[in-house]
Amino acid sequence: MKYSANSVWENNDGYDIAVIGAGHAGCEAALAAARLGFRTVMFTVSVDSIALMPCNPNIGGSSKGHLVREVDALGGEMGKVIDQTFIQSKMLNKSKGPAVHSLRAQADKADYSRAMRQVLEEQENLDIRQMEITDILAEDGKVTGVQTYSGCIYPCKAVVLCTGTYLRARCIYGDVSTNTGPNGLQSANHLTECLKNLGIKMYRFKTGTPARIARNSIDFSKMEEQKGDERVVPFSFTTDPESVQIDQVSCWLTYTNERTHEIIRNNLDRSPLFSGAIEGTGPRYCPSIEDKVVKFPDKNRHQVFIEPEGIHTNEMYVGGMSSSLPEDVQYKMYRSVPGLEKAKIVRNAYAIEYDCIDARQLKSTLEFKNIEGLFSGGQFNGSSGYEEAAAQGLIAGINAARKLQGKDGIIIDRSQGYIGVLIDDLVTKESHEPYRMMTSRAEYRLLLRQDNADIRLTRIGYDVGLISRERYQRLLDKERMIEEELKRVEHTNIGTSSKVRDVLEKYGSTPLNSGTTLAELIRRPELSYEKLKEIDEQRPDLPYDVQEQVDINIKYDGYIKRQMRQVEQFKKLEKKKIPEDINYDEIQSLRIEAKQKLNQIRPASIGQASRISGVSPADISVLLVYLKLS
């Protein structure tokens, strides 16, 4: 019995949309819903833990930085908040191609949380409520409201589930386990049952986090200092670049050694992962240190990054050494690392297990296929990471609002953004571990760069109603400037003057025998738009971001065009929609396996169907013919 019959009553504040959870997905979902004009209530088990970063103290990183920029271009909040609260920032992969440049910032966790909470509190139409939700109420396959642990019913027309790692959460290290969410927060133990009753298929996933160590117990002289970039680039397209040139703090690099590994190996039998006490499936991309030692026995050391959790805290995050080994082993293990000999643990490392869903039950809009008005985002959908969560939360929030507006949901496709790749993978492919974004998952990554996220998505954000007219106009101006400059550069002839020769010589570039265009010179690997400034007399004075687009578009022109052709092919299949009421059993020529998979996932388009494992090209042909017939 969750509540007594006496305590059941109905809230009459007239909410349209309820968001369950106040993590990175929940915050974006609630803000989007409220900003689109709907009365929104956001539930959390702890108001003090809004936008909490319970694991690593950073936002962004390879491909995740792309997600943050896309969220920003669509009118989300994450980028703006991290720009205000970061304490160090780096552009990763700067020496590589522009497609894999990725922004990553260390956050002051407490500041981030506080700043996001302030945005939420100041948001019109949005109320925050500390309460555990135990039931989703639905009638005739349609959401009608939610019910709290205390018994109160909140009638509403749409619900966004963003429960993160809190559902039936269990934290474990050694043989110690507690039924709590991350950081010892209260878990949500009742909702799973209700979801199962609604016919939702649940998975149990696992992840983990390293210990936090007291800064004043660390000997930094034995570590390498890792500084931020000299010139910081902001995440948000709305942030003034000058405002982020702050004094940054450092991170520190040290390494495990054979002794560390021996300690781990000697105590493997006491790990809940190896003893079988943990049933959830963990992610391969952030293995615990014991996993790394077992899986890569030839590596005699692993990197350990010591990262500050914030400015006003003594705690340091030990990146690279997440673990679920017993407490005494954790002490020994951490203290075997140079610089950590006298380390004092503030919080133990632990593994956490939680309930999440098989996201193939969702449409690409993140609405449940079998329950109208029920949406979900974030770790609840089987993903991992703050950025992945924010991206889904934003889309789920937007689409919950659009549902109430009577409009079709927004679907970012795989050629438009990492958000599209993320959601399409989640709702199409079976996953046995928490899903993390990676640039290699994006087949059109050359087009999906972090530098052009605004060009790709601001228009959609504007159409949805989360981007202001003014910001949209700025985008149009930028696009126009890029286009004009591209045209000019393609048609600017460069002769063989001595000035040209000198500039080419300066950059070690082959001298010209005859004239050529400026564009041709930019395409040379050793040259760039910027470097050729002195021989380009007619060059207009353009903002940096415009120059950057011109440079990239000219330089990688061949590759970009190639990917654009692939995208054209891709779009043709995406445009071929499959009716929702299609009866696959009726199509006799489909193979049985294909029928099963298609019935289970019920893809929205031929394109999506073609990405389902077990559906062959022959099956797709059959489908095409069948669709043509009916």
Place this chain on the structure above:
Amino acid sequence: MKKETIAAVSTGMTNSGIGIVRISGEEAFAIADRVYRGKEKIAEAESHTIHYGHIVDQEEIVDEVLVMVMKSPRTFTGEDTVEINCHGGTFVVKRVLETVIKNGARPADPGEFTKRAFLNGKMDLSQAEAVIDVINSENEYALQSSISQLKGSVKTKISNIRNKIIYNTAFIESALDDPEHIEIDGYAETLKAASEEIINELEEMICSADNGRVIREGINTVILGKPNAGKSSLLNVLAGHERAIVTDIEGTTRDILEEQVRLGDLSLNVIDTAGIRNTKDVIEKIGVDRAKEYAGRADLIIYVVDASRELDENDEKILPLIRDKNAVILLNKSDLNTIVSEKMITEKACVLTGGDYKKKIPVISISAKEEKGINKLEKKIKEMFINGIVSFNEQIYISNVRQKNALISASKSMKKVVESINAGMPEDFYSIDLMDAYEALGSITGESVGEDLINEIFSKFCMGK
């Protein structure tokens, strides 16, 4: 579906008077212009007109042709279509098709013209179900045959190359994904060496594909004959080396031996069978049953008669097997005293089958032992082939073209990797072409890409956090 321009021989791989190579798709005219030399450009020609000219591969003339130009939508497929009418004869037709493919067309999938015709609304609904069946059965057949046609050694080679490619890609990708844990500076040189090695291997395979060594292309030929008639000796002569065990003891060939044989331009898949006779030896019995089975499916049967011995009940068992088949009868052992004459065997054949032979079966005297008369056999088979009596196994031919094409495209992609390295492009650009090569090779072995890269990254490289 992808709207690439496709091409195939639309008259089948038999030797009729003329062969037609059909090209269909948006680029049909452009591709045709690349291979056709005539008075007028195909692209500028009026629809539904016929033009005389030549098909050239680079500068070499492949054939004298008539080209029919048909503009969308009034065509079979509903797309721009070019039909090249060339001289019959499988070689010419094949050369024309290969030239077209080299210049940008993709070999059509089985039933693809029909499928396109349907999808472009050129067929009525009653035909639709039939189309589905065609697509289904042919796709499955094509996949099966293309995979089963692969020799084990070739499959291993391709798998090895794919493993190398995916490993290198995974390394690059893991470094891009986790730059602080995995360092790839200077990796370009290593990758370049690896790529060049892969290109060499691929080029070798492409060359041998021409010799029919990659894939079991060719005419499925079965050698039949009673025990010790000299079947294995014949095979050894044809193959040019000892493969079958040859003894004087009847029944030494217990199983089916297969050999690829080049007869001039022709390629035969020769299957040597256990001699046909009543037998109680179980192992040999299985061999005999299989011989009958193979004979049923063969494109060509070579029936070896021991001319030094009387025809007996074993021969009588064999003769019905070659009925209605393309066959050559060899009177072997011409080096010994011959008892069986050409006339005898022909008459016997007619009597046994009630004179029902559709055509006269050629009879040739040879001595496998002394390698005499082999030239005559070669000439005869070629004659049959070129006159179109023997039909190629069309599916296998198509899958061959497709496989060779996949090898070529993999090699091209790997060359692009090297180009990118030479041009000083950043590492993330290499992955694009590496994965293209990986995918192309996978289409030969019937493996798709799926989550291979992600799995390789996680299993081979230690990621951070």
